[in-house]
Amino acid sequence: MKWRGSLRERCLLRAVQICNIISVSAAFFQGNFTVPKTEKTAKRTGPEANHAVKMAIREASKSYQTRSGAVHALDKVSLDVREGEFLCILGPSGCGKTTLLWSMAGLHTLSSGDIRLGNEPITKPHPEIAMIFQDANLLPWRNLAKNIELPFELKRRPPDRARIDKLLERVGLAGFENKFPRELSGGMQQRASIVRSLSVDPSVLLMDEPFGALDAFTRDEMNLLIQEIWMETRKTIAFVTHSISEAIFLADRVAVMSARPGRIAEIYDIDIPRPRAIDIQTEPDFIKQVLDIKSRIEHGRGAKVAIT
Ligand SMILES: Nc1ncnc2c1ncn2[C@@H]1O[C@H](COP(=O)(O)OP(=O)(O)OP(=O)(O)O)[C@@H](O)[C@H]1O
Numbered sequence: 133m134k135w136r137g138s139l140r141e142r143c144l145l146r147a148v149q150i151c152n153i154i155s156v157s158a159a160f161f162q163g164n165f166t167v168p169k170t171e172k173t174a175k176r177t178g179p180e181a182n183h184a185v186k187m188a189i190r191e192a193s194k195s196y197q198t199r200s201g202a203v204h205a206l207d208k209v210s211l212d213v214r215e216g217e218f219l220c221i222l223g224p225s226g227c228g229k230t231t232l233l234w235s236m237a238g239l240h241t242l243s244s245g246d247i248r249l250g251n252e253p254i255t256k257p258h259p260e261i262a263m264i265f266q267d268a269n270l271l272p273w274r275n276l277a278k279n280i281e282l283p284f285e286l287k288r289r290p291p292d293r294a295r296i297d298k299l300l301e302r303v304g305l306a307g308f309e310n311k312f313p314r315e316l317s318g319g320m321q322q323r324a325s326i327v328r329s330l331s332v333d334p335s336v337l338l339m340d341e342p343f344g345a346l347d348a349f350t351r352d353e354m355n356l357l358i359q360e361i362w363m364e365t366r367k368t369i370a371f372v373t374h375s376i377s378e379a380i381f382l383a384d385r386v387a388v389m390s391a392r393p394g395r396i397a398e399i400y401d402i403d404i405p406r407p408r409a410i411d412i413q414t415e416p417d418f419i420k421q422v423l424d425i426k427s428r429i430e431h432g433r434g435a436k437v438a439i440t
């Protein structure tokens with residue numbers, strides 16, 4: 133399929149490509165988007181229980197060269213992201229969370245160390261790795277359907293309509309295909325960006341504070357939605373957030389980073405059965421876990437993280 137956009141659109145798309153604002157991942161979906169027959173409330177067992185490693189980060193360091201000198205963002209970060217797990221990464225502002233995630237997406241080059249997907253070193257964007265940002269990054273002059281089809285166009289492949297339709301239905305956006313981003317709420321836009329990322333069926337989803345700009349109620353809704361999607365697809369998810377409760381609510385494990393230069397300070401196992409209801413966040417055990425992590429962060433060089 134040959135894509136025929138206007139010159140302006142093509143230039144902007146090129147910029148989008150170059151900047152890697154959206155993932156151009158295109159490992160096309162082979163099967164159906166169905167709910168696997170797994171127990172939904174019991175603790176997880178199966179392949180993830182033996183901790184197969186999906187992405188291995190080894191001694192990853194990153195310094196940015198700036199006019200005022202080098203900024204040491206990451207310092208020898210080593211972390212395994214396990215197959216099918218929901219890993220949340222928490223840490224104070226500026227500790228290198230985005231740097232780490234962009235490096236995992238192949239959008240940044242490390243100064244030293246390496247990141248692998250299986251045995252494959254990640255040095256550039258990979259079709260199995262998709263990224264979702266705080267801003268939904270929808271192109272304002274394209275309607276919802278055209279925004280979602282963008283990764284397919286960039287790869288000059290026909291869109292997987294069956295999968296897109298199922299995903300739109302799944303996130304409650306069926307019927308909104310002709311709407312433009314300005315006609316959608318922030319939550320709807322972010323749902324569209326989730327559909328766009330999942331439409332090309334990546335095996336790893338990297339999310340950088342994807343719900344940080346949403347109001348509290350919409351954020352709760354999105355947390356429930358992403359929990360359901362994860363339970364249905366068992367994608368490997370690495371999710372950066374500032375919110376300790378959001379991290380505990382969503383994660384199998386929470387990796388806490390130290391203040392810059394970022395290191396992994398601690399990893400917490402979160403042993404709460406799924407599906408998790410929003411109101412577990414008011415339970416004493418949950419609050420205790422929030423306070424434990426908060427105090428761990430506060431012991432690391434004056435870091436500040438919101439408790440929400
Ligand atoms: N392109 C860049 N050039 C120079 N310095 C950078 C660049 N990107 C990030 N930094 C610096 O690297 C450090 C880590 O930044 P990064 O964005 O990874 O932090 P973060 O943990 O994601 O912060 P936040 O929670 O505020 O999003 C910061 O000191 C930041 O100023």
Ligand SMILES: [Mg+2]
Pocket residue numbers: 229230231340
């Ligand atoms: Mg960031």
